[in-house]
Amino acid sequence: MNVLHFINSFFSDSSHWHGYDGIPTRLREHVQYSLIALAIAAAIGLPVGLLTGHTGRGGNTVAFIATAGRALPSFGLLVLMFVLLGLGLTPVMIPLVVLAVPPILVTTYEAVRSVDPSPVDAARGMGMAESRVLFQVELPVALPLILSGLRSAAIQIVSTATIAAYVSLGGLGRYIVDGLYQRNYEKVVGGATLVAVLALVTLGFFGLVARFTVSPGVRRSAP
Amino acid sequence: MSGGLFDIPSDLQNTYWGLVGQHLREALIPVVAGLVVALPIAQLCVRLRWLYPPVLWVTTILYAIPSLAFFVVLIDYTGQTETTVMIPLGVYSLVVFVPAIVDGVRSVPQETLDAATAMGLGPVRRYFQVQLPIAAPAIIAGLRVATVSSISLVSVGMLIGNQGGLGNLLNDGMIYHQNRLVWLSVIGTAVLAILADALLVVVRLLVTPWMPRGTRKPRPVDEPEPVTAALEDAVR
Secondary structure: OHHHHHHHHHHHOHHHHOOOOOHHHHHHHHHHHHHHHHHHHHHHHHHHHHHHHHHOOOHHHHHHHHHHHHHOOHHHHHHHHHHHHOOOOHHHHHHHHHHHHHHHHHHHHHHHHOOOHHHHHHHHHOOOOHHHHHHHHHHHHHHHHHHHHHHHHHHHHHHHHHHHHHHOOOOOHHHHHHHHHOOOHHHHHHHHHHHHHHHHHHHHHHHHHHHHHOOHHHHHHOO | OOOOOOOOOHHHOOOHHHHHHHHHHHHHHHHHHHHHHHHHHHHHHHHOHHHHHHHHHHHHHHHHOOHHHHHHHHHHHHOOOHHHHHHHHHHHHHHHHHHHHHHHHHOOOHHHHHHHHHOOOOHHHHHHHHHHHHHHHHHHHHHHHHHHHHHHHHHHHHHHOOOOHHHHHHHHHHHOOOHHHHHHHHHHHHHHHHHHHHHHHHHHHHHOOOOOOOOOOOHHHHOOHHHHHHHHHHOO
C-alpha cells in the first residue's frame, strides 16, 4: 500500500510533468540513449553474427565473447569509463554498447548456425548464391531467435542506462539516484515505476515486431 | 595508510577481502535460494504442461525489471540492507533456472524413464537418480549464467547505502579521485565471476563423467541462457 501511495503522489504532482526534470524530458532522454546504444550494438553484432553463423567459423571466439561479456560488471564499467574519460555521452555509450554486443552477436551466431541444414542445402542445390542463401533462407528461419537476442540487449541497455544516472547521464534513472540522495522516496519509487514500465514496453515492442516480421511458416513449424 | 595495492578508505569499514566476502555472500546465497525454489516449480511445469507457458511469461517479465528499480522499491520493506540486494538477485536466478531445469528434465528420453520404472524405481528415486543427473548439464548451464550475472549485479547495491560488496569501492573511487579503487572493483568483480564460472565447468565435468569431454561440448549446454527461454515465447 505504501509504495502505491508514493507512486500515486509522484504521478499526480503536476510539477513532475514539465520542464527540464519533467517526465517527458527524462523519458525522451532515456529512450534516445537506449536507441543510440542499441543501434550501434546491432550494427556491430548483427553482421558479424550473420557472417560467423553462416560460415560456421569463429565459434570459439564467439563463445569467449559471450562469457567475457557476461563477466564484465556493468556498473563498474560505467564508473570506470566515467573516471577515465570524464563527463559526456561517450563514456556512457561505451559500456552500454560493450554490454549489448555479446547477446546480439551470440544469439545471431547460434540462430543462423542452428538452422536446419536440409533447406539450406536445397537452396544451394537450386543454384542460389551464398548471399541469397543467407538472406532468403537462413535469416527468415533464424529471425525469432535473432529478435530475442536484440530484445535481451535492449532490456539490458534500458536497465543499465538507469544506473548510468549515477555517472551524470540524464534519463529516468535521475529520479532514482537524485531521490536517494535527497531522501525523497516518492521520487525514487516514481522513477523505479517509470523504468520498469519502459522495460516492459520494450518487451512488448519486440513481441509485436516478432509477430509482424516472423514468417507464418516459421512460426507454425516451431515446436 | 602507506598505499598498499589493496588498501581501501576507512569509511567503508571493511578490508578488501571483507568486501570480497560480502560480495560473494550477496551473490551466491540468492543463486542457491533460487535453485531450491526453482526445482519444485520446474517439476510442476514438467508435470502440468499447460502451466509452463504462463510461468514462462511471468519469469520473462520479472527478468525485464531493472535491478535498481527492484532494489529501491524493496527499501520500503526491507530497508537498506543486504536482504534488499539479495531478493531481486534470487528472483533473477529463479527466472534463469526454471526454463533451464524444465528443458533439461524434458530432454530425458521416454525409454530411459520406462527403463527406470521397469527396474522398480518409484517416482521419487526416478527423479533424483535418473532425471536430475541427466538434466545436470542443462541445470549447470543455468547455474553458470545465474552465478555470473548475480556477481556482476551485486555492485549496483552500492547505490542503496553501500550494500554492494566490491561495488562500494566505486563510490569511494569517485569521491576521493582514486582510479585505483575503481580498477580494484572492476577487476575484482570480473575475476570473481570468471573463477565462479570456471569452478562450475569443473563441477559439470565431475558430476557428468559420462559426457564426452574436451573436443566438442554438447550444444545445449553452452547455449546462452536467454536463448532457450526467449526462443519459446518469441515463436509462440
